[in-house]
Amino acid sequence: MIHNVFNEDLLTKHKTLQFKGQHMDPAPPLTIINKEEEYKVEEVWKHRKRGREIQYLVHWKGYGDKHD
Numbered sequence: 001m002i003h004n005v006f007n008e009d010l011l012t013k014h015k016t017l018q019f020k021g022q023h024m025d026p027a028p029p030l031t032i033i034n035k036e037e038e039y040k041v042e043e044v045w046k047h048r049k050r051g052r053e054i055q056y057l058v059h060w061k062g063y064g065d066k067h068d
Contacts, residue, residue, distance in 0.1 A: 028062040 031038040040061040047056045060067055 027067065 031040075041058050042061040043059045045057045045059055047054055049055075059065070
């Protein structure tokens with residue numbers, strides 16, 4: 001469970017990007033279906049077991065590798 005309160009000291013100010021390679025392309029527009037955001041999976045790249053859960057590394061359709 002994620003707690004809905006956190007310490008404001010953990011916040012940092014936004015920093016402008018210093019190098020060309022740090023720029024991320026904008027995300028494609030969202031698809032809204034039944035008032036919920038919809039994303040499409042292009043490919044599942046990896047998976048791993050953490051305790052009782054399985055975690056997946058997913059490549060989303062229309063997004064770059066930095067969004068995985």
